Amino acid sequence: MVEEVVPVITESETVTVEGLFLSLAEEKTEFQKSFFYLMLDDGTEVVRIDLRPLLGYSVIDPIGKLGVDRGMQVVISGVMTDDGFKIKAITPATE
Amino acid sequence: MQLYRPWAFWRRVQYGTGFGLFWVLVFSLSAYNLFHKDPTCFDTRQNGDERGVDCGGACNRFCAFDVISPTVKWARSFAVTDGQYNAVAYIENRNKTAASPAVPYSLKLYDASGLITERTGITILPPDSVYSIFEGRILTNGRVPTQTFLELGEATLWVPATAGREQFTVNSRTLTKADFKPRLESEIYNNALIEAQDVEVVATIFDARGNALTASQTFIDHFPARSAQTAVFTWPLPIAKTIRSCEVPTDMAVAIDLSGSMNNDSANPPQPITSVIAAAEAFTKRLRSTDQVTLITFATKALVQQTLTNDLTSVANTVAELVIDPAEERGSTNTGEAIMKATEELTGVRHSTEARKVLVLLTDGLATAPDDDPDAYALNAAAIAKSKDIDVFTIGLGASVNMDFVRKLASSNEQAYAVVSADQIDGIYRTITAALCEDGAAVIEIIPKTTASFNLVE
Numbered sequence: 001m002v003e004e005v006v007p008v009i010t011e012s013e014t015v016t017v018e019g020l021f022l023s024l025a026e027e028k029t030e031f032q033k034s035f036f037y038l039m040l041d042d043g044t045e046v047v048r049i050d051l052r053p054l055l056g057y058s059v060i061d062p063i064g065k066l067g068v069d070r071g072m073q074v075v076i077s078g079v080m081t082d083d084g085f086k087i088k089a090i091t092p093a094t095e
Numbered sequence: 096m097q098l099y100r101p102w103a104f105w106r107r108v109q110y111g112t113g114f115g116l117f118w119v120l121v122f123s124l125s126a127y128n129l130f131h132k133d134p135t136c137f138d139t140r141q142n143g144d145e146r147g148v149d150c151g152g153a154c155n156r157f158c159a160f161d162v163i164s165p166t167v168k169w170a171r172s173f174a175v176t177d178g179q180y181n182a183v184a185y186i187e188n189r190n191k192t193a194a195s196p197a198v199p200y201s202l203k204l205y206d207a208s209g210l211i212t213e214r215t216g217i218t219i220l221p222p223d224s225v226y227s228i229f230e231g232r233i234l235t236n237g238r239v240p241t242q243t244f245l246e247l248g249e250a251t252l253w254v255p256a257t258a259g260r261e262q263f264t265v266n267s268r269t270l271t272k273a274d275f276k277p278r279l280e281s282e283i284y285n286n287a288l289i290e291a292q293d294v295e296v297v298a299t300i301f302d303a304r305g306n307a308l309t310a311s312q313t314f315i316d317h318f319p320a321r322s323a324q325t326a327v328f329t330w331p332l333p334i335a336k337t338i339r340s341c342e343v344p345t346d347m348a349v350a351i352d353l354s355g356s357m358n359n360d361s362a363n364p365p366q367p368i369t370s371v372i373a374a375a376e377a378f379t380k381r382l383r384s385t386d387q388v389t390l391i392t393f394a395t396k397a398l399v400q401q402t403l404t405n406d407l408t409s410v411a412n413t414v415a416e417l418v419i420d421p422a423e424e425r426g427s428t429n430t431g432e433a434i435m436k437a438t439e440e441l442t443g444v445r446h447s448t449e450a451r452k453v454l455v456l457l458t459d460g461l462a463t464a465p466d467d468d469p470d471a472y473a474l475n476a477a478a479i480a481k482s483k484d485i486d487v488f489t490i491g492l493g494a495s496v497n498m499d500f501v502r503k504l505a506s507s508n509e510q511a512y513a514v515v516s517a518d519q520i521d522g523i524y525r526t527i528t529a530a531l532c533e534d535g536a537a538v539i540e541i542i543p544k545t546t547a548s549f550n551l552v553e
Contacts, residue, residue, distance in 0.1 A: 031293040033314045054278075056313035056327035060175060060232060065276045065329050 015085065016077045017042055018093050021070055024051075024062055034059050038066075038090075040076065049076060053087050068092055150253075155550060157253035162193045165220055170245040172204050172233065173309045176331050180204065180233045182214070183299055183310040184245035187225045194256035194549050195220045199248030202230050204240035211238045219295075219546050220250070223259040227297040227542045229312040258548035262287050263294075265541045266323065273343045274335035274484070275448035279311065279328040281541050283318075291318040291547035296326045298541045300338055308337050318545070326541070335451030336484045341532040342539065344385035346403055346446050348437035348485075349410075350456040351375055352492075353417065354394040355424040357459060365419075367492055370517030371457060372417050378455075378524035379411040383532070387447060389440045390414060393433035394423040395464055403445035427464035430456070431473035434487075434504070438480045454480060455527055456504065457490040457520075461497060470500055477504040488527050490514055 019042035028034055035057050037048045055062055068074050073093040078086050134143030136154035144152035151158045170184035182202050188194070198220045204211045214230045228245065266282040279298055285291055294315040300308045311328035318324050335343050351371060358365030379388055388410045390401040400417070401410050420426075433456065441452040462469040480487055488510045491501035498513050505511035510530075512523045 029314070029316050031314070031316060033293075033316075053325070053327060055329050056311075058311070058313075058329045058331075060179070061331040064331055065278075067276070 013080060014077055014088075015080055016075060017047075018073065018075045019043060019047075021068055021072050021074045022046065023070055026059065033057050036062050038076075038087075040074070049078075049085065049087055051087065053078075054090065066090055155254060155552060157190075157193045157255070159249065159251060159253060162253045163189045165189075165195075165198065165247055165250075167245045167247060168225060169307070170202065170243040171307050172240045172243040173307075174239075174332075175232070178235055178237055180235055180240060181310055181312075182230045182233055182243050183297065183307065184228045184243070185225050185299075186220065186228060186245070186247065188220050188222055188259075190253075191223050192255050192257075193253045194222045194259075194546075195250040195253050196546050196549055196551065197252055198250040200228055201246045201248070202228070202233075203244045203246070204233065204235065205242040205244070206238050206240055208238070211235050211240055219544060219549075221259045221262075221544060221546075221548065222256045225542075226260075226544050227299060227310075229295075229297045229310065231312060255550045256548045257550070258287055260542065262291070262545070262548055263543040268298075268342070268539045268541065270342050270539065272448045273338065274333045274346075274446075274450055274452065277330040277332075277334045279539065281326045281328070282323050283315070283326055283541065283543055284323045285318045285320060287547060288320050289547055290320050291545040292316065294318050294543050294545040294547075296328075296541060296543045298326075298328045298539060300334070300539050302338070309334050315543070318547075326543075333484055335449075336486050338451075341383070344383065344387075344447065344450040345531055346441055346450040346452050347382060347386060347388045347531075348391060348441055348452075348454040349375055349379065349388060349414070350391040350393060350397075350433045350437055350454060351414075351417065352394070352428060352430075352433075352458040353392045353419050353423065354428040354459070354463075355419065355426055356428070356461070356493075358419050367459075367517035367520070368417075368419060370520050371492070372414060374521040374524050375457070376411045376414045377521060378528065379407055379414055381525075381528050382407050385450075387445070387450065389437070389445075391433050391436050391440075392417060393429050393436075394420065395426040395429060397429055397432035397436045399436050399440060403440055403443075427469075428458065428462055429464035429469070430458055430462040430504070431465070431469060431476040434473060434476035434480055438476070438483060438485060441480075441485055442483050451531075452483070452485040453488065453531060454485050455488045455490070455524075457492060458501070459491070459493045459496055461495075462500070473500075474503055481506055486510070488512070488530075490520070490523055492517075492520070 019040040022039040025037045036051045040047050075093045076090050078088045136149045141148045147158035150156040165186045165188045168185040172180045172182040175181050196219050197217050202214045218228050264284040269280045271278050297312050299310040313326050315324050357368040387403045387405050389403045401413050437454045462473045487506045489501045489505040490512045491498050492514050502511040
């Protein structure tokens with residue numbers, strides 16, 4: 001008899017995604033607190049990345065704090081959690 | 096003539112009276128049921144065992160006159176970017192169990208000309224501690240606030256609450272990129288058995304004397320019971336120069352005057368240079384492992400003896416081996432070039448964005464190079480350094496030192512030190528070390544605030 005193997009995730013795995021930094025989208029929580037999503041075109045689809053782990057709820061100078069600007073090719077690294085992708089860092093992509 | 100009533104008459108009177116009383120009773124009961132209401136805690140009148148209108152007694156609400164009014168501890172505003180300020184105030188609620196979900200307030204910013212602007216709002220106030228009120232992005236139209244005041248309105252609703260500040264524990268505080276785009280990450284633990292929602296968290300950074308230096312605010316939407324969450328605070332401009340906290344590392348430029356006048360006493364060993372080297376060596380060794388140091392010497396020309404490095408022992412050894420070039424016995428003192436070299440190094444590729452930039456310059460106080468107005472050249476170099484957020488400390492050595500010039504080089508008069516005898520130099524370097532890294536009881540205070548423990552049920 002073959003025993004079924006159930007994969008168990010014991011630690012967060014780092015995920016890296018590279019793409020074109022399209023824009024920032026300002027959103028509000030259910031408690032009306034503003035924060036930003038980053039819209040990233042990874043070549044297949046446009047994904048929304050929650051920037052709260054990097055910026056908190058600050059809406060002052062988000063581009064300056066990120067260190068990358070719209071139109072740039074960027075590399076985003078983070079981890080997958082129960083609540084989804086959690087960004088850890090964003091850097092310009094090297095050629 | 097005696098009035099005679101037959102017994103039947105009296106019987107009818109009895110029946111009639113009984114009938115009438117019956118209907119009076121029926122109508123009375125109907126009216127009572129129709130119009131009477133039991134006392135409640137929201138009938139806008141004082142009844143039952145209430146101590147005031149709908150408060151006290153069996154009611155959930157505390158009466159306003161039974162609670163101690165909150166008091167304002169302090170209020171300050173901090174520049175965030177040009178023309179934008181954050182304002183923070185601390186208020187104390189000394190009631191052990193009484194909390195208010197709505198305390199009206201007004202934050203006012205003033206300069207010498209009067210009121211600049213006013214922000215009004217409503218805050219929650221948990222019990223039994225000090226809590227912060229934060230207002231961000233206050234536009235001042237170029238005016239610089241010199242005073243900030245908070246006025247509290249009267250809170251009309253006070254309810255029991257089971258937890259105050261003890262509901263949360265701040266497990267860690269990590270400040271990064273303090274000299275670039277500062278980011279403070281803090282892990283907070285919710286000790287309660289219930290989820291908290293819409294938790295407002297304010298981080299305030301103090302100096303060792305308890306003066307607030309800057310503040311930021313963030314939120315945690317959903318904070319599950321018995322769990323840890325990360326709160327992230329950011330600032331758009333460097334705060335490393337503002338915070339003389341041990342939590343911020345230092346990139347240090349040590350600039351030492353090696354002109355001929357530094358050994359002009361004909362003693363063996365020569366003074367004051369021997370004492371200067373010993374004190375600078377000890378100063379370098381006192382820096383922390385997270386600090387970096389660069390060594391610059393100057394006479395007719397300035398030389399970078401050691402670029403920024405965290406190998407403090409190596410730099411200390413280099414300092415110990417410094418000697419005055421015999422050719423400099425009749426040379427000049429190029430203070431300005433030393434400041435320029437220090438600025439280049441402190442703002443170059445080796446500078447850590449985590450660290451504040453500091454220049455400690457020791458000179459006998461007479462700039463004599465370059466030939467064309469050396470004082471002006473040095474002062475201009477110092478102005479450039481200060482404009483790049485370099486904190487400049489100066490030590491003027493000797494009885495003939497031009498202290499007016501030395502003070503102008505420094506970031507402030509308090510950061511310019513006059514040393515008459517060589518044996519005082521070590522003490523001055525120690526004073527600078529203490530000024531750079533102030534240990535304080537409350538360096539970074541993080542205060543979460545939520546209504547999760549409030550009993551809002553009527």
